[in-house]
Amino acid sequence: MNLAFGATRVIHAQRLSLYLPDCNCFGDPIPDFESWVTEAAQLLTSIAGGATRNAPSSGYWYNSTENKLIEERTHVVYANCDQGILWKNEHRVREFICRFGNETLQETVMLEFAGKLYFIDDFEMQRSKLKLVDSDGAPSA
Numbered sequence: 001m002n003l004a005f006g007a008t009r010v011i012h013a014q015r016l017s018l019y020l021p022d023c024n025c026f027g028d029p030i031p032d033f034e035s036w037v038t039e040a041a042q043l044l045t046s047i048a049g050g051a052t053r054n055a056p057s058s059g060y061w062y063n064s065t066e067n068k069l070i071e072e073r074t075h076v077v078y079a080n081c082d083q084g085i086l087w088k089n090e091h092r093v094r095e096f097i098c099r100f101g102n103e104t105l106q107e108t109v110m111l112e113f114a115g116k117l118y119f120i121d122d123f124e125m126q127r128s129k130l131k132l133v134d135s136d137g138a139p140s141a
Contacts, residue, residue: 012082013080014081014113014115015079016078016079016080017077017111020074021072021106023073025106026070027063027066027070027072039096044077044078047085048080053075054077056073057073057074057076094125097109098124108120
């Protein structure tokens with residue numbers, strides 16, 4: 001088979017991204033933040049065979065409780081995988097998100113899959129299913 005661009009194989013994959021802010025919900029820096037980025041990269045590598053970390057970007061959001069604008073550096077770690085691989089490993093992704101959210105005092109952790117953004121604010125592990133739901137509340141395909 002002659003594949004485009006000289007490729008020896010083609011896979012149908014979707015991007016799975018974890019958005020990791022370097023500050024907590026009060027705008028305070030997260031101690032030992034790099035260890036979280038490394039753990040996210042190791043997790044996605046074990047799931048998909050590799051991961052990439054983008055250069056950090058400036059992120060902003062409004063903390064209504066504190067009545068102030070929070071500025072943070074957001075680090076995106078992503079991998080490409082198909083939906084089946086994500087579902088087989090959803091408990092591992094959920095466990096990481098819960099630990100990161102609880103231990104670093106996050107209000108929300110953002111995950112992106114297949115071009116859709118999911119804002120996760122329930123960090124209780126007993127609700128172990130990572131339910132990907134669109135903004136209108138409908139389950140994601």
